[in-house]
Amino acid sequence: MRFPSIFSNLRLVLIMQVALPVLLVLAMILAIGLSMVGQFIEERMQRDLQQVARTIHLPVSQALERQDLDQLQNSMASVFGITEVYGAYLFDANGRRLSSFGVVNPTKEQATDALEQIVEGEFAQYERIRGRNVYSFFMPIFDATGQPNGLLQVTRRRSDIDRELTELKYWAWGGFGLVSLIILGVITYSHQRAIETPLQKLVESMRRVSQGDREHRAAEQGPIEISQLAKGLNGMLNAIEAAEKSEAQQRSAREQMAERLRQTETMAALGQLSAGVAHELGAPLTVVDGRASRLLRRLENENDVKELNEIRQQAARMTSIIQQLLSFGRSSxxxxxxxxxxxxxxxxxxxxxxxxxxxxxxxxxxxxxxxxxxxxxxxxxxxxxxxxxxxxxxxxxxxxxxxxxxxxxxxxxxxxxxxxxxxxxxxxxxxxxxxxxxxxxxxxxxxxxxxxxxxxxxxxxxxxxxxxxxxxxxxxxxxxxxxxxx
CATH class of the missing domain: 3.30.565.10 (Histidine kinase-like ATPase, C-terminal domain)
Structure with missing residues:
Protein backbone atom coordinates (compact mmCIF):
# COMPACT_ATOMS: atom_id res chain seq x y z
CA MET A 1 0.00 0.00 0.00
CA ARG A 2 1.39 3.35 -1.01
CA PHE A 3 1.15 6.10 1.60
CA PRO A 4 0.95 9.74 0.50
CA SER A 5 4.08 11.79 0.97
CA ILE A 6 4.01 14.72 3.37
CA PHE A 7 5.03 16.84 0.40
CA SER A 8 1.89 15.89 -1.52
CA ASN A 9 0.06 18.73 0.23
CA LEU A 10 0.86 22.14 -1.23
CA ARG A 11 0.42 23.87 2.10
CA LEU A 12 2.99 21.56 3.74
CA VAL A 13 5.30 22.11 0.78
CA LEU A 14 5.09 25.87 1.31
CA ILE A 15 5.74 25.48 5.04
CA MET A 16 8.53 22.90 4.73
CA GLN A 17 10.31 24.32 1.69
CA VAL A 18 9.61 28.05 2.02
CA ALA A 19 8.59 29.09 5.53
CA LEU A 20 10.92 26.82 7.51
CA PRO A 21 14.08 27.72 5.55
CA VAL A 22 13.23 31.40 5.99
CA LEU A 23 12.63 30.90 9.70
CA LEU A 24 15.88 28.95 10.05
CA VAL A 25 17.78 31.79 8.41
CA LEU A 26 16.04 34.25 10.71
CA ALA A 27 16.88 32.03 13.71
CA MET A 28 20.55 31.99 12.70
CA ILE A 29 20.53 35.75 12.33
CA LEU A 30 18.81 36.07 15.72
CA ALA A 31 21.33 33.74 17.36
CA ILE A 32 24.24 35.75 15.95
CA GLY A 33 22.53 38.97 16.99
CA LEU A 34 21.89 37.67 20.50
CA SER A 35 25.53 36.66 20.80
CA MET A 36 26.64 40.12 19.78
CA VAL A 37 24.06 41.84 21.98
CA GLY A 38 24.91 39.54 24.91
CA GLN A 39 28.55 40.36 24.51
CA PHE A 40 27.71 44.05 24.37
CA ILE A 41 25.55 43.82 27.51
CA GLU A 42 28.21 41.86 29.35
CA GLU A 43 30.83 44.46 28.41
CA ARG A 44 28.47 47.26 29.45
CA MET A 45 27.86 45.68 32.86
CA GLN A 46 31.60 45.19 33.30
CA ARG A 47 32.21 48.83 32.38
CA ASP A 48 29.57 49.93 34.88
CA LEU A 49 31.34 48.00 37.62
CA GLN A 50 34.69 49.41 36.53
CA GLN A 51 33.21 52.93 36.56
CA VAL A 52 31.99 52.41 40.14
CA ALA A 53 35.46 51.27 41.18
CA ARG A 54 37.13 54.26 39.53
CA THR A 55 34.63 56.60 41.22
CA ILE A 56 35.70 55.60 44.72
CA HIS A 57 39.35 54.98 43.86
CA LEU A 58 40.54 58.51 44.68
CA PRO A 59 38.64 58.92 48.01
CA VAL A 60 39.79 55.50 49.15
CA SER A 61 43.42 56.26 48.19
CA GLN A 62 43.36 59.57 50.13
CA ALA A 63 41.70 58.02 53.15
CA LEU A 64 44.23 55.16 53.14
CA GLU A 65 47.14 57.59 52.88
CA ARG A 66 45.82 59.63 55.84
CA GLN A 67 44.88 56.49 57.74
CA ASP A 68 41.37 57.92 58.00
CA LEU A 69 39.42 54.78 58.72
CA ASP A 70 36.04 56.54 59.03
CA GLN A 71 36.27 58.07 55.54
CA LEU A 72 37.59 54.77 54.28
CA GLN A 73 34.60 52.90 55.66
CA ASN A 74 32.15 55.49 54.38
CA SER A 75 33.60 55.37 50.90
CA MET A 76 33.52 51.59 50.82
CA ALA A 77 30.00 51.54 52.24
CA SER A 78 28.80 53.96 49.54
CA VAL A 79 30.06 51.54 46.88
CA PHE A 80 28.35 48.55 48.47
CA GLY A 81 25.07 50.48 48.51
CA ILE A 82 24.97 50.36 44.72
CA THR A 83 22.75 47.44 43.65
CA GLU A 84 25.08 46.29 40.91
CA VAL A 85 27.93 45.76 43.42
CA TYR A 86 28.09 42.36 45.10
CA GLY A 87 31.12 43.10 47.23
CA ALA A 88 33.85 45.74 47.86
CA TYR A 89 37.22 44.91 49.47
CA LEU A 90 40.33 46.87 50.36
CA PHE A 91 43.70 45.19 50.99
CA ASP A 92 47.06 46.66 52.03
CA ALA A 93 50.35 45.90 50.28
CA ASN A 94 50.76 42.73 52.34
CA GLY A 95 47.40 41.29 51.40
CA ARG A 96 45.78 42.11 54.73
CA ARG A 97 42.09 43.02 54.41
CA LEU A 98 41.52 46.57 55.63
CA SER A 99 37.84 46.91 54.74
CA SER A 100 35.27 44.44 53.50
CA PHE A 101 31.63 44.81 52.44
CA GLY A 102 29.97 41.73 50.99
CA VAL A 103 28.40 38.35 51.64
CA VAL A 104 31.64 36.46 51.11
CA ASN A 105 35.24 37.61 51.42
CA PRO A 106 38.21 36.68 49.22
CA THR A 107 40.87 34.51 50.75
CA LYS A 108 44.34 35.85 51.53
CA GLU A 109 45.75 33.71 48.74
CA GLN A 110 43.39 35.32 46.24
CA ALA A 111 44.38 38.76 47.52
CA THR A 112 48.10 37.90 47.28
CA ASP A 113 47.63 36.66 43.69
CA ALA A 114 45.78 39.85 42.78
CA LEU A 115 48.57 42.03 44.32
CA GLU A 116 51.06 40.26 42.11
CA GLN A 117 49.00 40.97 38.99
CA ILE A 118 48.28 44.66 39.63
CA VAL A 119 51.98 45.47 39.26
CA GLU A 120 51.19 45.96 35.56
CA GLY A 121 47.99 47.89 36.26
CA GLU A 122 44.29 47.32 36.81
CA PHE A 123 42.65 44.17 35.50
CA ALA A 124 39.41 42.15 35.68
CA GLN A 125 38.57 38.47 35.78
CA TYR A 126 35.87 35.89 36.49
CA GLU A 127 36.59 33.86 39.61
CA ARG A 128 35.06 31.89 42.42
CA ILE A 129 35.04 33.35 45.96
CA ARG A 130 34.17 30.73 48.50
CA GLY A 131 31.96 28.84 45.98
CA ARG A 132 30.36 31.94 44.47
CA ASN A 133 30.96 32.88 40.80
CA VAL A 134 31.71 36.59 40.51
CA TYR A 135 33.22 39.14 38.20
CA SER A 136 36.00 41.04 39.94
CA PHE A 137 37.68 44.29 38.99
CA PHE A 138 41.00 45.11 40.63
CA MET A 139 42.59 48.56 40.94
CA PRO A 140 45.95 49.29 42.63
CA ILE A 141 46.19 51.90 45.44
CA PHE A 142 49.34 54.10 45.28
CA ASP A 143 51.02 56.17 48.02
CA ALA A 144 52.37 59.69 47.60
CA THR A 145 55.60 58.39 46.08
CA GLY A 146 53.68 56.38 43.45
CA GLN A 147 54.39 53.02 45.03
CA PRO A 148 51.51 50.50 45.31
CA ASN A 149 50.46 50.20 48.90
CA GLY A 150 47.07 48.50 48.52
CA LEU A 151 44.45 46.87 46.36
CA LEU A 152 40.79 47.81 45.71
CA GLN A 153 38.54 44.93 44.57
CA VAL A 154 34.94 45.43 43.50
CA THR A 155 32.82 42.35 42.51
CA ARG A 156 29.51 41.58 40.87
CA ARG A 157 27.78 38.23 40.80
CA ARG A 158 28.17 36.30 37.61
CA SER A 159 24.54 35.24 37.98
CA ASP A 160 23.43 38.88 37.62
CA ILE A 161 25.08 39.06 34.22
CA ASP A 162 23.86 35.60 33.24
CA ARG A 163 20.30 36.40 34.39
CA GLU A 164 20.12 39.55 32.29
CA LEU A 165 21.51 37.70 29.28
CA THR A 166 19.05 34.84 29.88
CA GLU A 167 16.11 37.24 30.12
CA LEU A 168 17.24 38.84 26.90
CA LYS A 169 17.38 35.42 25.22
CA TYR A 170 13.96 34.44 26.56
CA TRP A 171 12.36 37.62 25.27
CA ALA A 172 14.17 37.37 21.94
CA TRP A 173 13.35 33.72 21.31
CA GLY A 174 9.83 34.16 22.65
CA GLY A 175 9.30 37.05 20.26
CA PHE A 176 10.83 34.99 17.49
CA GLY A 177 8.43 32.12 18.26
CA LEU A 178 5.46 34.50 18.23
CA VAL A 179 6.59 36.05 14.96
CA SER A 180 7.10 32.54 13.52
CA LEU A 181 3.56 31.56 14.47
CA ILE A 182 2.25 34.76 12.92
CA ILE A 183 4.23 34.09 9.72
CA LEU A 184 2.97 30.50 9.55
CA GLY A 185 -0.58 31.69 10.20
CA VAL A 186 -0.32 34.34 7.49
CA ILE A 187 1.11 31.78 5.05
CA THR A 188 -1.66 29.30 5.91
CA TYR A 189 -4.39 31.94 5.57
CA SER A 190 -2.91 33.36 2.38
CA HIS A 191 -2.52 29.87 0.92
CA GLN A 192 -6.11 29.02 1.87
CA ARG A 193 -7.51 32.18 0.32
CA ALA A 194 -5.23 32.79 -2.65
CA ILE A 195 -4.20 29.26 -3.69
CA GLU A 196 -6.14 26.44 -2.05
CA THR A 197 -9.64 27.86 -2.65
CA PRO A 198 -9.05 28.59 -6.39
CA LEU A 199 -7.37 25.19 -6.77
CA GLN A 200 -10.29 23.45 -5.07
CA LYS A 201 -12.67 25.22 -7.45
CA LEU A 202 -10.49 24.15 -10.37
CA VAL A 203 -10.43 20.54 -9.12
CA GLU A 204 -14.21 20.67 -8.66
CA SER A 205 -14.56 21.89 -12.25
CA MET A 206 -12.38 19.00 -13.44
CA ARG A 207 -14.51 16.57 -11.42
CA ARG A 208 -17.71 17.92 -12.96
CA VAL A 209 -16.27 17.62 -16.43
CA SER A 210 -15.05 14.06 -15.73
CA GLN A 211 -18.56 13.14 -14.55
CA GLY A 212 -20.05 14.21 -17.86
CA ASP A 213 -20.81 17.92 -17.51
CA ARG A 214 -19.09 18.82 -20.76
CA GLU A 215 -20.66 22.28 -20.87
CA HIS A 216 -19.08 23.36 -17.56
CA ARG A 217 -16.15 25.77 -17.64
CA ALA A 218 -13.76 26.65 -14.81
CA ALA A 219 -13.81 30.14 -13.31
CA GLU A 220 -10.65 32.00 -14.33
CA GLN A 221 -9.91 33.38 -10.83
CA GLY A 222 -7.07 33.48 -8.34
CA PRO A 223 -3.38 34.15 -8.97
CA ILE A 224 -2.27 34.52 -12.57
CA GLU A 225 -0.77 31.01 -12.66
CA ILE A 226 -4.02 29.37 -11.48
CA SER A 227 -6.04 31.68 -13.74
CA GLN A 228 -3.88 30.65 -16.69
CA LEU A 229 -4.32 26.99 -15.69
CA ALA A 230 -8.12 27.43 -15.65
CA LYS A 231 -7.94 29.29 -18.95
CA GLY A 232 -5.87 26.45 -20.44
CA LEU A 233 -8.39 23.90 -19.14
CA ASN A 234 -11.27 25.84 -20.67
CA GLY A 235 -9.38 26.16 -23.93
CA MET A 236 -8.71 22.42 -23.95
CA LEU A 237 -12.41 21.69 -23.28
CA ASN A 238 -13.43 24.10 -26.03
CA ALA A 239 -10.99 22.46 -28.42
CA ILE A 240 -12.28 19.00 -27.48
CA GLU A 241 -15.87 20.16 -27.94
CA ALA A 242 -15.05 21.70 -31.31
CA ALA A 243 -13.20 18.54 -32.36
CA GLU A 244 -16.13 16.37 -31.26
CA LYS A 245 -18.59 18.57 -33.15
CA SER A 246 -16.38 18.46 -36.21
CA GLU A 247 -16.04 14.69 -35.88
CA ALA A 248 -19.81 14.34 -35.45
CA GLN A 249 -20.41 16.48 -38.53
CA GLN A 250 -17.89 14.49 -40.54
CA ARG A 251 -19.37 11.21 -39.29
CA SER A 252 -22.87 12.43 -40.16
CA ALA A 253 -21.66 13.55 -43.58
CA ARG A 254 -20.00 10.17 -44.14
CA GLU A 255 -23.14 8.36 -43.05
CA GLN A 256 -25.29 10.52 -45.30
CA MET A 257 -22.90 9.99 -48.18
CA ALA A 258 -22.87 6.24 -47.55
CA GLU A 259 -26.66 6.25 -47.35
CA ARG A 260 -26.94 8.23 -50.60
CA LEU A 261 -24.48 5.87 -52.25
CA ARG A 262 -26.44 2.89 -50.98
CA GLN A 263 -29.67 4.42 -52.20
CA THR A 264 -28.08 5.26 -55.54
CA GLU A 265 -26.80 1.72 -55.93
CA THR A 266 -30.16 0.34 -54.84
CA MET A 267 -32.02 2.63 -57.21
CA ALA A 268 -29.69 1.71 -60.07
CA ALA A 269 -30.17 -1.98 -59.36
CA LEU A 270 -33.92 -1.52 -59.06
CA GLY A 271 -33.94 0.50 -62.25
CA GLN A 272 -32.14 -2.20 -64.18
CA LEU A 273 -34.36 -4.88 -62.66
CA SER A 274 -37.50 -2.86 -63.35
CA ALA A 275 -36.51 -2.19 -66.96
CA GLY A 276 -35.81 -5.89 -67.51
CA VAL A 277 -39.04 -7.03 -65.89
CA ALA A 278 -41.09 -4.40 -67.73
CA HIS A 279 -39.53 -5.40 -71.05
CA GLU A 280 -40.24 -9.08 -70.48
CA LEU A 281 -43.83 -8.52 -69.30
CA GLY A 282 -44.81 -5.89 -71.83
CA ALA A 283 -45.23 -8.20 -74.82
CA PRO A 284 -47.23 -10.94 -73.03
CA LEU A 285 -49.58 -8.34 -71.55
CA THR A 286 -50.16 -6.88 -75.01
CA VAL A 287 -51.05 -10.36 -76.30
CA VAL A 288 -53.39 -10.97 -73.33
CA ASP A 289 -55.19 -7.67 -73.89
CA GLY A 290 -55.47 -8.26 -77.66
CA ARG A 291 -56.86 -11.78 -77.27
CA ALA A 292 -59.36 -10.62 -74.66
CA SER A 293 -60.47 -7.83 -76.99
CA ARG A 294 -61.11 -10.24 -79.85
CA LEU A 295 -63.00 -12.62 -77.59
CA LEU A 296 -65.25 -9.76 -76.49
CA ARG A 297 -66.29 -9.18 -80.07
CA ARG A 298 -67.34 -12.86 -80.50
CA LEU A 299 -68.94 -13.64 -77.16
CA GLU A 300 -72.46 -12.66 -76.23
CA ASN A 301 -72.82 -14.27 -72.79
CA GLU A 302 -73.03 -11.48 -70.22
CA ASN A 303 -70.93 -13.27 -67.58
CA ASP A 304 -68.18 -14.08 -70.08
CA VAL A 305 -68.14 -10.49 -71.29
CA LYS A 306 -67.86 -9.26 -67.66
CA GLU A 307 -64.95 -11.56 -66.92
CA LEU A 308 -63.13 -10.57 -70.11
CA ASN A 309 -63.56 -6.89 -69.23
CA GLU A 310 -62.02 -7.56 -65.79
CA ILE A 311 -59.12 -9.33 -67.51
CA ARG A 312 -58.57 -6.29 -69.74
CA GLN A 313 -58.75 -3.94 -66.71
CA GLN A 314 -56.14 -5.92 -64.83
CA ALA A 315 -53.97 -6.10 -67.94
CA ALA A 316 -54.27 -2.32 -68.30
CA ARG A 317 -53.29 -1.92 -64.64
CA MET A 318 -50.28 -4.19 -65.13
CA THR A 319 -49.34 -2.20 -68.24
CA SER A 320 -49.50 1.02 -66.17
CA ILE A 321 -47.23 -0.52 -63.52
CA ILE A 322 -44.83 -1.63 -66.25
CA GLN A 323 -44.74 1.91 -67.63
CA GLN A 324 -43.95 3.22 -64.14
CA LEU A 325 -41.20 0.64 -63.80
CA LEU A 326 -39.77 1.74 -67.11
CA SER A 327 -40.00 5.38 -66.04
CA PHE A 328 -38.36 4.59 -62.67
CA GLY A 329 -35.49 2.71 -64.27
CA ARG A 330 -34.92 5.12 -67.13
CA SER A 331 -32.99 8.38 -66.55
CA SER A 332 -33.82 11.39 -68.68
Missing part, protein backbone atom coordinates in the same frame (compact mmCIF):
# COMPACT_ATOMS: atom_id res chain seq x y z
CA UNK A 333 -31.47 11.70 -71.65
CA UNK A 334 -33.13 14.82 -73.04
CA UNK A 335 -31.06 17.98 -73.21
CA UNK A 336 -32.03 20.46 -70.52
CA UNK A 337 -33.38 23.77 -71.77
CA UNK A 338 -34.92 26.86 -70.28
CA UNK A 339 -38.58 26.38 -69.38
CA UNK A 340 -41.27 28.87 -68.53
CA UNK A 341 -42.72 27.79 -65.21
CA UNK A 342 -46.24 29.02 -65.91
CA UNK A 343 -46.49 27.10 -69.19
CA UNK A 344 -45.02 23.96 -67.61
CA UNK A 345 -47.51 23.96 -64.74
CA UNK A 346 -50.50 24.74 -66.98
CA UNK A 347 -49.63 21.79 -69.26
CA UNK A 348 -49.40 19.43 -66.31
CA UNK A 349 -52.73 20.74 -64.95
CA UNK A 350 -54.38 20.25 -68.38
CA UNK A 351 -53.08 16.68 -68.72
CA UNK A 352 -54.43 15.85 -65.26
CA UNK A 353 -57.80 17.41 -66.13
CA UNK A 354 -58.04 15.05 -69.10
CA UNK A 355 -57.79 12.18 -66.60
CA UNK A 356 -60.78 13.54 -64.70
CA UNK A 357 -58.96 15.25 -61.80
CA UNK A 358 -59.71 18.85 -60.75
CA UNK A 359 -56.98 21.11 -59.34
CA UNK A 360 -57.14 24.72 -58.10
CA UNK A 361 -54.34 26.63 -59.79
CA UNK A 362 -52.87 29.58 -57.85
CA UNK A 363 -50.59 31.41 -60.24
CA UNK A 364 -47.34 32.90 -59.09
CA UNK A 365 -44.87 35.30 -60.67
CA UNK A 366 -43.08 34.61 -63.90
CA UNK A 367 -39.99 32.44 -63.50
CA UNK A 368 -37.60 30.41 -65.62
CA UNK A 369 -35.96 27.08 -64.79
CA UNK A 370 -33.76 24.73 -66.72
CA UNK A 371 -34.66 21.09 -67.27
CA UNK A 372 -36.53 18.41 -69.18
CA UNK A 373 -40.19 19.41 -69.60
CA UNK A 374 -41.51 15.84 -69.99
CA UNK A 375 -39.80 14.63 -66.81
CA UNK A 376 -40.94 17.64 -64.76
CA UNK A 377 -44.51 17.27 -66.11
CA UNK A 378 -44.47 13.64 -65.04
CA UNK A 379 -43.27 14.61 -61.53
CA UNK A 380 -46.08 17.18 -61.22
CA UNK A 381 -48.72 14.76 -62.55
CA UNK A 382 -47.59 12.08 -60.07
CA UNK A 383 -47.90 14.48 -57.13
CA UNK A 384 -51.22 15.93 -58.29
CA UNK A 385 -52.71 12.48 -58.95
CA UNK A 386 -51.66 11.29 -55.48
CA UNK A 387 -53.19 14.42 -53.91
CA UNK A 388 -56.49 13.99 -55.79
CA UNK A 389 -56.66 10.32 -54.86
CA UNK A 390 -55.92 11.13 -51.18
CA UNK A 391 -58.60 13.87 -51.21
CA UNK A 392 -61.24 12.89 -53.80
CA UNK A 393 -63.69 15.56 -52.58
CA UNK A 394 -61.03 18.29 -52.75
CA UNK A 395 -59.67 20.75 -52.54
CA UNK A 396 -56.26 20.17 -54.18
CA UNK A 397 -54.21 23.28 -54.82
CA UNK A 398 -51.20 23.89 -57.10
CA UNK A 399 -49.10 27.04 -56.52
CA UNK A 400 -45.58 28.31 -56.87
CA UNK A 401 -43.36 31.04 -55.43
CA UNK A 402 -39.79 32.30 -55.61
CA UNK A 403 -37.44 32.33 -52.65
CA UNK A 404 -33.94 33.65 -53.19
CA UNK A 405 -32.40 31.69 -56.06
CA UNK A 406 -34.95 28.87 -55.90
CA UNK A 407 -38.38 28.10 -57.24
CA UNK A 408 -40.83 26.31 -54.94
CA UNK A 409 -43.83 24.51 -56.48
CA UNK A 410 -46.38 23.44 -53.85
CA UNK A 411 -48.99 20.70 -54.17
CA UNK A 412 -51.46 20.94 -51.24
CA UNK A 413 -54.43 18.78 -50.33
CA UNK A 414 -57.00 18.64 -47.54
CA UNK A 415 -56.69 14.90 -47.06
CA UNK A 416 -55.71 12.94 -43.94
CA UNK A 417 -52.01 13.69 -44.43
CA UNK A 418 -49.10 11.34 -43.84
CA UNK A 419 -48.21 10.04 -40.38
CA UNK A 420 -44.74 10.44 -38.86
CA UNK A 421 -43.76 6.79 -39.29
CA UNK A 422 -44.43 6.90 -43.07
CA UNK A 423 -42.65 10.23 -43.66
CA UNK A 424 -39.20 8.66 -43.46
CA UNK A 425 -40.01 5.99 -46.07
CA UNK A 426 -42.54 7.70 -48.32
CA UNK A 427 -40.00 8.34 -51.11
CA UNK A 428 -38.63 4.80 -51.11
CA UNK A 429 -39.59 2.52 -54.02
CA UNK A 430 -42.65 0.29 -53.53
CA UNK A 431 -43.77 2.18 -50.38
CA UNK A 432 -47.34 3.46 -50.59
CA UNK A 433 -50.06 4.71 -48.27
CA UNK A 434 -52.81 3.40 -50.53
CA UNK A 435 -54.77 0.23 -50.00
CA UNK A 436 -53.32 -2.98 -51.45
CA UNK A 437 -53.95 -3.21 -55.19
CA UNK A 438 -54.43 0.58 -55.59
CA UNK A 439 -50.86 1.76 -56.01
CA UNK A 440 -47.42 0.56 -57.04
CA UNK A 441 -45.40 2.73 -54.64
CA UNK A 442 -43.24 4.10 -57.46
CA UNK A 443 -44.81 7.51 -58.05
CA UNK A 444 -42.96 9.44 -55.32
CA UNK A 445 -39.71 7.52 -55.96
CA UNK A 446 -39.91 8.67 -59.60
CA UNK A 447 -40.54 12.26 -58.42
CA UNK A 448 -37.48 12.12 -56.18
CA UNK A 449 -35.32 10.72 -58.99
CA UNK A 450 -36.47 13.42 -61.42
CA UNK A 451 -35.81 16.21 -58.91
CA UNK A 452 -32.37 14.81 -58.15
CA UNK A 453 -31.54 14.85 -61.88
CA UNK A 454 -32.56 18.54 -61.95
CA UNK A 455 -30.33 19.45 -58.93
CA UNK A 456 -33.44 19.95 -56.82
CA UNK A 457 -35.33 18.20 -54.06
CA UNK A 458 -38.84 17.28 -53.01
CA UNK A 459 -39.90 18.16 -49.46
CA UNK A 460 -42.86 16.85 -47.48
CA UNK A 461 -44.53 19.13 -44.91
CA UNK A 462 -47.90 19.97 -43.41
CA UNK A 463 -50.31 21.77 -45.75
CA UNK A 464 -52.27 24.92 -44.81
CA UNK A 465 -55.32 23.06 -46.18
CA UNK A 466 -54.93 20.46 -43.43
CA UNK A 467 -53.41 17.59 -45.38
CA UNK A 468 -49.98 17.06 -46.91
CA UNK A 469 -47.83 19.50 -48.87
CA UNK A 470 -45.26 18.30 -51.39
CA UNK A 471 -42.85 21.05 -52.46
CA UNK A 472 -40.65 20.79 -55.53
CA UNK A 473 -37.58 22.97 -55.04
CA UNK A 474 -35.66 23.79 -58.21
CA UNK A 475 -32.87 26.26 -59.02
CA UNK A 476 -33.85 29.36 -60.96
CA UNK A 477 -31.93 30.79 -63.92
CA UNK A 478 -31.21 34.42 -64.66
CA UNK A 479 -33.97 36.08 -66.65
CA UNK A 480 -33.10 38.27 -69.60
CA UNK A 481 -35.67 40.86 -68.49
CA UNK A 482 -34.46 41.62 -65.01
CA UNK A 483 -30.88 40.44 -65.31
CA UNK A 484 -31.02 39.13 -61.77
CA UNK A 485 -31.65 35.80 -60.15
CA UNK A 486 -35.32 35.39 -59.44
Missing amino acids: RAEFRELDVTSLIERAEALLANQGYRVNLVKGSMATIKGDSLSLEQALINLLRNACQACPDGPVELSWEQGGKQLQIHVDDAGPGINEEQKTQIFDPFVTTKAPGEGSGLGLAIVKRILREHQGEVVLSHSPLGGARFSLILPLVLTTDSGTTA
